Amino acid sequence: xxxxxxxxxxxxxxxxxxxxxxxxxxxxxxxxxxxxxxxxxxxxxxxxxxxxxxxxxxxxxxxxxxxxxxxxxxxxxxxxxxxxxxxxxxxxxxxxxxxxxxxxxxxxxxxxxxxxxxxxxxxxxxxxxxxxxxxxxxxxxxxxxxxxxxxxxxxxxxxxxxxxxxxxxxxxxxxxxxxxxxxxxxxxxxxxxxxxxxxxxxxxxxxxxxxxxxxxxxxxxxxxxxxxxxxxxxxxxxxxxxxxxxxxxxxxxxxxxxxxxxxxxxxxxx
Amino acid sequence: xxxxxxxxxxxxxxxxxxxxxxxxxxxxxxxxxxxxxxxxxxxxxxxxxxxxxxxxxxxxxxxxxxxxxxxxxxxxxxxxxxxxxxxxxxxxxxxxxxxxxxxxxxxxxxxxxxxxxxxxxxxxxxxxxxxxxxxxxxxxxxxxxxxxxxxxxxxxxxxxxxxxxxxxxxxxxxxxxxxxxxxxxxxxxxxxxxxxxxxxxxxxxxxxxxxxxxxxxxxxxxxxxxxxxxxxxxxxxxxxxxxxxxxxxxxxxxxxxxxxxxx
Numbered sequence: 001x002x003x004x005x006x007x008x009x010x011x012x013x014x015x016x017x018x019x020x021x022x023x024x025x026x027x028x029x030x031x032x033x034x035x036x037x038x039x040x041x042x043x044x045x046x047x048x049x050x051x052x053x054x055x056x057x058x059x060x061x062x063x064x065x066x067x068x069x070x071x072x073x074x075x076x077x078x079x080x081x082x083x084x085x086x087x088x089x090x091x092x093x094x095x096x097x098x099x100x101x102x103x104x105x106x107x108x109x110x111x112x113x114x115x116x117x118x119x120x121x122x123x124x125x126x127x128x129x130x131x132x133x134x135x136x137x138x139x140x141x142x143x144x145x146x147x148x149x150x151x152x153x154x155x156x157x158x159x160x161x162x163x164x165x166x167x168x169x170x171x172x173x174x175x176x177x178x179x180x181x182x183x184x185x186x187x188x189x190x191x192x193x194x195x196x197x198x199x200x201x202x203x204x205x206x207x208x209x210x211x212x213x214x215x216x217x218x219x220x221x222x223x224x225x226x227x228x229x230x231x232x233x234x235x236x237x238x239x240x241x242x243x244x245x246x247x248x249x250x251x252x253x254x255x256x257x258x259x260x261x262x263x264x265x266x267x268x269x270x
Numbered sequence: 271x272x273x274x275x276x277x278x279x280x281x282x283x284x285x286x287x288x289x290x291x292x293x294x295x296x297x298x299x300x301x302x303x304x305x306x307x308x309x310x311x312x313x314x315x316x317x318x319x320x321x322x323x324x325x326x327x328x329x330x331x332x333x334x335x336x337x338x339x340x341x342x343x344x345x346x347x348x349x350x351x352x353x354x355x356x357x358x359x360x361x362x363x364x365x366x367x368x369x370x371x372x373x374x375x376x377x378x379x380x381x382x383x384x385x386x387x388x389x390x391x392x393x394x395x396x397x398x399x400x401x402x403x404x405x406x407x408x409x410x411x412x413x414x415x416x417x418x419x420x421x422x423x424x425x426x427x428x429x430x431x432x433x434x435x436x437x438x439x440x441x442x443x444x445x446x447x448x449x450x451x452x453x454x455x456x457x458x459x460x461x462x463x464x465x466x467x468x469x470x471x472x473x474x475x476x477x478x479x480x481x482x483x484x485x486x487x488x489x490x491x492x493x494x495x496x497x498x499x500x501x502x503x504x505x506x507x508x509x510x511x512x513x514x515x516x517x518x519x520x521x522x523x524x525x526x527x528x529x530x531x532x533x
Contacts, residue, residue: 012282012283012363012364013283013360013361013363013364014279014283014357014358014360014364015283016357020335021335021355022334022335022336023335023352024336110472113472114471114472114474117471117473118473124423124427127337127421127475127478128332128335128336128421128475129335130426130427135430136423136424136427136469137469138424138466138471139468139470139471140466140468144468145468145503148495148499148502148503151496151499151504204488204492204493205496208493208496212493212496213496213500215448215450215451215453216402216451217399217401218398218401218402219451224401235488
């Protein structure tokens with residue numbers, strides 16, 4: 001038994017010098033998150049600046065990292081909305097219109113905010129683990145107020161998802177020698193588009209716009225129904241955020257390998 | 271029955287961890303062991319508790335660094351040879367041993383403007399749809415254990431923010447009133463300007479520690495942030511309200527800070 005003077009009362013918060021008394025491996029989550037985000041950022045950066053291996057003319061495969069392709073150098077068939085009359089200099093992404101929007105959509109996403117505030121900014125690195133910063137202002141400063149524009153990036157990202165959906169659908173009608181055809185590339189693009197839509201539609205801003213902002217659900221049954229469906233998706237927003245990152249990389253890598261002649265597309269039908 | 275090693279915070283804020291060897295039985299929770307300590311070794315150990323059923327929110331402490339209710343933390347979750355460290359909540363001043371002064375929370379509760387129905391309606395006129403009741407009901411499950419406010423790094427790691435930040439518990443209360451179909455007040459501006467919603471960086475620790483499994487972040491804080499964005503940061507919503515496409519703002523709440531212009 002220890003002997004301690006416990007008659008002392010008052011004196012502010014418990015002065016516990018250790019940053020945390022947690023005994024579990026709380027650092028694993030932030031570490032994995034950082035590694036996952038870093039993998040995507042490095043891969044995506046290398047690919048969007050590569051300006052090559054983005055298009056498979058035989059099967060009409062266009063990687064999502066180059067869609068919509070707007071540079072003068074884009075293959076004409078790959079440019080859904082036409083091409084700008086200027087050649088893009090080296091290191092300028094061909095999908096200059098969509099990539100900044102998609103980046104901002106994910107940067108301002110409520111899930112990714114949690115991920116990078118915790119894992120990269122260490123604010124806090126994990127629950128009940130003291131953060132290293134002396135002061136904290138959260139999202140009150142002008143630059144951080146940009147986070148409140150998430151809904152606009154959601155609207156724009158939904159439009160870009162429509163473009164990706166078109167890219168995926170049109171590829172089904174470019175089988176070997178023309179006509180309907182299905183290859184592994186089509187399947188991968190289809191899965192990617194499904195993941196992009198689940199991530200986009202499970203967004204918290206989407207949930208708010210479709211019904212969350214109402215004071216009364218009872219008087220808006222259709223919007224309540226939509227809000228309920230979106231809420232079901234929203235419960236797994238984190239999962240869809242990661243799956244859609246993974247499918248984006250897999251789709252791009254597969255198309256890049258075919259476009260560069262490294263592998264042949266596995267055809268299932270025509 | 272087996273002997274376990276407990277380290278328990280003793281004294282005030284300047285206190286220290288004291289080590290005890292104490293017996294624990296199968297099926298017991300941490301609070302049972304603290305009571306055995308009181309009964310057998312240290313009768314002056316201060317522990318706040320009440321229902322022993324996870325419904326009163328009194329026995330909030332930190333167990334091995336994690337904010338928990340001591341009455342709901344089974345001893346079986348620890349290894350036989352694992353030392354169990356019990357400390358008071360870090361965010362609030364210690365009165366003695368494991369008992370904290372949580373008056374910060376009551377003060378913040380009082381600052382929230384109460385339910386403000388349409389003065390033209392009498393209570394018997396209210397009719398709520400089941401969907402709207404269910405939405406509110408989740409927030410009403412709160413047992414006010416204050417684990418969410420305790421774990422929130424905004425005030426846990428930066429005590430100076432206490433003045434400007436009400437914590438997840440009371441921002442959830444603001445969200446609940448904002449979503450009430452019979453409430454007519456507009457709390458969106460004060461949520462941001464006076465209760466400190468902008469400090470929240472939605473890292474979800476409040477949700478993680480909630481013993482009632484309330485989705486504080488997803489169902490209260492983020493929807494409230496979106497409502498604040500409607501009111502303060504969305505130019506299209508502002509334009510819509512000016513040209514009559516969106517409803518005009520409801521009046522701000524009366525008698526609160528700089529927004530007391532409804533008289």
